[in-house]
Amino acid sequence: MADLGAAGVALALFGGAIRASTPFLFVSLGECLTELSGRINLGLEGTLVCGAMSAYGAALLSGSPWLGVLAAALVGALLGALHAGLCSLKRVNDIAVGIALMVLGTGLAFFFGKPLIQPRAPMLPALHVCPTCQFAPLRAALDINPLFLIGVALAFVLRWGLANTRPGLVLRTVGDSSEAARAMGYAPLWVRLWATMAGGALAGIGGAFLSLYYPGSWNEGLSSGQGLIAVALVIFARWRPLACLFASLLFGAAGALGPALQSIGVHQGTYLFNAAPYALTLAIMIASASRRGTRVSAPGELGAMH
């Protein structure tokens, strides 16, 4: 096989963007929906981990990975409903509830996930985009999981739906001014319930991707903060689904940078490159916070006390 060298790094970044971006994509799209309705759900890290565990368990018991994905979505929606339900009580802070649910979600996942660490569940299949490619690394990079394609399509659907459909308009109205939504005859609490449940379901599916495809096993270190990074991505993406897609691809590629550089013998700054996704999050937060008018595009009700 040819020695790839530096071209290999480019290929690894490309492959990494496809392989590792899906959890970021699903969580950030889900959080995007929830935040557009005027609530922040910081608990999606817990939802992601819980979804990963449920998916693995369901796939193992049923023998079907797609049933695992379904189970993850259901568990995610339930956790979302719990968040929305608690937040609909008076004087309850959505950020505090989110943090509590993050701890609850990971705790539940670790507890019920104990017997799932050893066994091997059936994995989600990959679509071989280029099965005839002579070049093995390219062939591997082009093994794409259907969930990735669904996530990409979803970003476009949300982009269109938020701008052009009645539910999209209602969601944004609730998020910008619950007073106005109420005046129009919509119940903000119900809209937020659906939006948070949908967000939770998407985060759960993101978790299913982790445990059932890449890296494709259940263990307690599986997420290592990807759900939290994805929540931060939404602010970077300015609550725009297509920007969420772009940011997720960027973060997927950033994760591949450290290993790829080491594989061609670049060993300077190993730790810095390994920390690339986290450093990138920080840099993005600083960049987006220091710009004037940061909150112009933010939903008006975000962070408001009710």
Place this chain on the structure above:
Amino acid sequence: MSLGPYFLRPVVRPLSRRALLAMTSGLAAALAPGRRAGAAGTLEIGFLYVGARDDYGYNQAHAEGAAAVKKMPGVKVLEEERIPETVDVVKSMDSMIELDDAALLFPTSFGYYNPFVLQEAKKYPKVQFRHCGGLWTEKDPKNAGSYFGYIDECQYLSGIVAGHMSKTKKLGFVAAKPIPQVLRNINAFTLGAQRVDPKITTTVIFTGDWSMPVKEAEATNALADQGIDVVTCHVDSPKVTIQTAEGRGLYTCGYHVNQAPLAPKGYLTGAEWNWATVYRNFVAEMQAGKPLPNFVRGGLREGIVKTSPYGAMVPAAARAEADAVKAKLIAGDFVIFKGPIADNTGKQVIAAGVDHGQTDLWLEKMDWLAAGVIGKT
């Protein structure tokens, strides 16, 4: 009354050894009347793990050892999982000692030793601490100690098999952190392979921590992309690396425990622990009232490490060569780190004619990578 556990710590109080013997021979009840019903003659032993104890890796290997201890009479085993290498481990040790009267603790993760285990050993001079992987020296508390296995012997054998199997002559190693044990494994694996063909190289990728599943998968993919065809690892759970490598059609050598069920097509052999030997010895000595050794090491010869059975694809020539070296290692007349050996910056680290046998402590301070390893400490 707290006579029970008091008597159970004979090593630091030699005078009470007789009392311990008396207790174990059935007089316990008379000497130490019911502090906690049934607890008097029981030796409480705590195992502390950094991850889940069924992780197909490091922690599972220790938990299998703990399971062997559980079968011994007169012991009660306490286990706690997922304890970070931070002040958390101090809290866990405190509670095992204060609340459960543990008299012997096995904190099994590398990062626990300094400063946490040393601190606790000073704080509780009557409790015995034996740590996996640390380097106990005479300056350290006498109730602390360390044990480890010369698993690089098995890595050397894996390297021989990998050297026979590799077509591209490029091997890969997914490693967590550049600490001496990891570097020693990388070097032994590479030296084993170079025995077959001196041109063979090993590319190392450090992921930065013991359990980073996504990064381990990325690392394995990056190695595959560079044309590497045999991969092994030193992380807490090799499951992700082995599965990802199997998916990419690579050969793999396992680590910690046998991962053959995860990779039926590519699993060649592997380096495994056999901690049951070590733990049973410690516990038996404690029960017999003997002082525990502070420094325990051993390899294939002592039965502390073992190799996975060869995969069906491993040809007879590879098996014969690995088996021959294994026999010599067991007999104790084979030296892996035998000069001349240069590091990968060209500097000679072991001069010609110098042997660093397994028990040589110099090897436990290893901070170099052998020539042919692509990587940096």
